[in-house]
Amino acid sequence: MSGAAPLDIFIVAGEESGDALGAGVMAELTALHAGEVRFRGVGGARMHAQGLAELFPMEDITAMGFAQVIAGLPRILRRMGETTEAIVSLPPDILVLVDAPDFTHRVARKVRARLPKLPIVKYVAPTVWVWRPGRAKAMAPDFDRVLAVLPFEPEAMQELGGPPTLYVGHPLLGELDRLRPGPQEAARRDASPPVLLVLPGSRRAELARLGPVFGDVLGRLQRMMPGVELVLPTLPRRHSQVEEIVASWPVKPRIIVDEGEKLAAFRVARAALAASGTVTLELALAGIPTVAAYKVPWLEGRIAPFFIRVKTAILPNLIVGEAAVPEYLQWHIDPPAMAARLVRLLEGGPEREAQLAAFARLDAIMGEGGDPPSRRAARAVLEALAASRQAQTPMCP
Structure with a gap:
């Protein structure tokens, strides 16, 4: 030709x-x-x-x-x-x-x-x-x-x-080699202390709304499971806002803004606490069990149910057709339950295995390979x- x-x-x-x-x-x-x-x-x-x-x-x-x-x-x-x-x-x-x-x-x-x-x-x-x-x-x-x-x-x-x-x-399918661990990183993912990714969002308003919730959850997690290594990737333009938010948290994560450091953290993380959005799909494809949460302004939260046509805000759940990733939305945010769930995901057991099995099905559905x-x-x-x-x-x- x-x-x-x-x-x-x-x-x-x-x-x-x-x-x-x-x-x-x-x-x-x-x-x-x-x-x-x-x-x-x-x-x-x-x-x-x-x-x-x-x-x-x-x-x-x-x-x-x-x-x-x-x-x-x-x-x-x-x-x-x-x-x-x-x-x-x-x-x-x-x-x-x-x-x-x-x-x-x-x-x-x-x-x-x-x-x-x-x-x-x-x-x-x-x-x-x-x-x-x-x-x-x-x-x-x-x-x-x-x-x-x-x-x-x-x-x-x-x-x-x-x-x-x-x-x-999805464009994330082209990033799998950078998201998924090699042998040494997989060993770190299974080692102690476990690494927990903290992802409270990338927009100024959602950071402001979710920041106090995430701080509450992580404080409870620290009391239940001391020693967890917390890593919070964010965008450079949000660094100062994130620093202000975590200043009031009872436990301080390590904040990173470099894309390479973020990907390295994904490859060793054992679980994640995340705002719902595309990042939940990124976490699922990386094989990281997650607890997700989201809040919108009060009025938006009241009128949204009349317009939204889906029952979940979590992309992996929509794709696999089941509630694989637990989500705590708006009026149902529950820091004690979220912290307890993170402990189970970090320690291992049926909940962790169920998420990982769903993520394996995600690969097949999305055409990985x-x-x-x-x-x-x-x-x-x-x-x-x-x-x-x-x-x-x-x-x-």
């Missing part, structure tokens, strides 16, 4: 996580296509390193929190129009939109109205299985294919009338392009 025609791919990401996903699929597209691949669009440093010709800085469409969204709305709307015009004025072979649904879905709708035959792929399905299920059906006219990172999402999208959806694998997710995603993009071209080829009489 040498000498294949060049590909012009327009790709947009609006967040740091999307930049990482976008860079991965760009690298694989370059490797898989026999000809030249040119990338235009919006992304961060990782995508730039893969050759992205930047339309404008990704930070212009990144907004976290209600106040920032309102303040940045004129800029975001202007960038939305500029993105649409750049695509329509010089149509690419395919449009790939990575996560950031508030921005990318609107771009898709505008582009589809003006270039109805341009293939459009969405990388990362929106969480229609959690809330706002009508988004699935609303997406159907605008996307030719959605690439999902969770194995139950294709079925959920189909049931809700969404566009064709393909599971390509196959091609990296970024490669599967790149293949899916090329297949969507081929299908679009075939559909547009006139039939011979």
